Amino acid sequence: MYQITVCFTPVQFSAYPHEGANAVAIDILRASTSICTAFMNGAHRVIPLSSVDELKAYAGKAVIAAERDGVKLDFADIGNSPKYFTRETIEGKTIAYSTTNGTHTIRLAAQCHQAAVGSYLNFSALCRWLEAGTRNVFLLCAGWKGRFNLEDAVFAGAVAQKLIDSGKFESICDSAMAAMDLWSLAKGNLMGYIKKAAQNERLRKINAADTIPYCHTPDQTDIVPLYKNGALERYTPVHPFL
Numbered sequence: 001m002y003q004i005t006v007c008f009t010p011v012q013f014s015a016y017p018h019e020g021a022n023a024v025a026i027d028i029l030r031a032s033t034s035i036c037t038a039f040m041n042g043a044h045r046v047i048p049l050s051s052v053d054e055l056k057a058y059a060g061k062a063v064i065a066a067e068r069d070g071v072k073l074d075f076a077d078i079g080n081s082p083k084y085f086t087r088e089t090i091e092g093k094t095i096a097y098s099t100t101n102g103t104h105t106i107r108l109a110a111q112c113h114q115a116a117v118g119s120y121l122n123f124s125a126l127c128r129w130l131e132a133g134t135r136n137v138f139l140l141c142a143g144w145k146g147r148f149n150l151e152d153a154v155f156a157g158a159v160a161q162k163l164i165d166s167g168k169f170e171s172i173c174d175s176a177m178a179a180m181d182l183w184s185l186a187k188g189n190l191m192g193y194i195k196k197a198a199q200n201e202r203l204r205k206i207n208a209a210d211t212i213p214y215c216h217t218p219d220q221t222d223i224v225p226l227y228k229n230g231a232l233e234r235y236t237p238v239h240p241f242l
């Protein structure tokens with residue numbers, strides 16, 4: 001049996017066993033969802049960058065998608081709402097990408113054996129990728145500026161529960177237990193439950209709350225973005241029954 005660990009914020013990353021694991025970076029509102037949307041609309045690759053200077057070096061060479069506190073950086077081509085990652089804007093292109101929490105979370109997850117980006121959009125494909133693996137699983141939530149957030153924890157619980165139901169995984173991690181309990185509370189009325197999340201108010205204040213339902217819509221793609229040589233690239237796990 002392989003183990004599942006859930007880490008609720010990047011601040012706690014070093015406190016949890018993650019070496020050699022297949023990791024998932026989770027930032028439901030909105031980085032994970034935007035990245036999956038980008039690949040759904042034909043993006044070539046997404047380069048997660050931490051600093052403004054790194055981003056500016058890509059000016060003219062890539063689509064720059066960047067926000068801080070949810071607001072588009074002034075020199076960026078687009079902000080971080082999934083609705084900006086349209087086929088017209090990003091098909092076939094490289095995206096230089098930086099967000100408040102998501103980018104850092106991806107770069108930490110990349111320290112594990114392999115790192116994927118998980119969202120509701122690719123939920124089943126993500127779980128297929130994890131179940132096909134022969135490694136422990138490390139679910140790393142972006143949270144908000146080092147703090148726990150509900151939406152990422154609920155999603156981590158959904159993934160953990162599905163993996164345990166597969167019979168290949170188990171967990172002795174209290175964070176995983178808590179996350180699965182949150183999922184069991186939320187799953188019957190996900191949008192109703194997520195109204196409790198602080199991110200609702202943050203996004204409402206910047207007129208960006210319109211994409212919250214989309215960010216909680218499952219199985220819109222079979223693409224699992226995987227981190228490879230400094231960039232996220234598309235990968236589509238084979239259906240076991242096809």
Ligand code: MLT
Binds near residue numbers: 027032070080081100
């Ligand atoms: C994050 O990186 O914390 C979020 O994706 C920020 C946002 O898009 O509002």
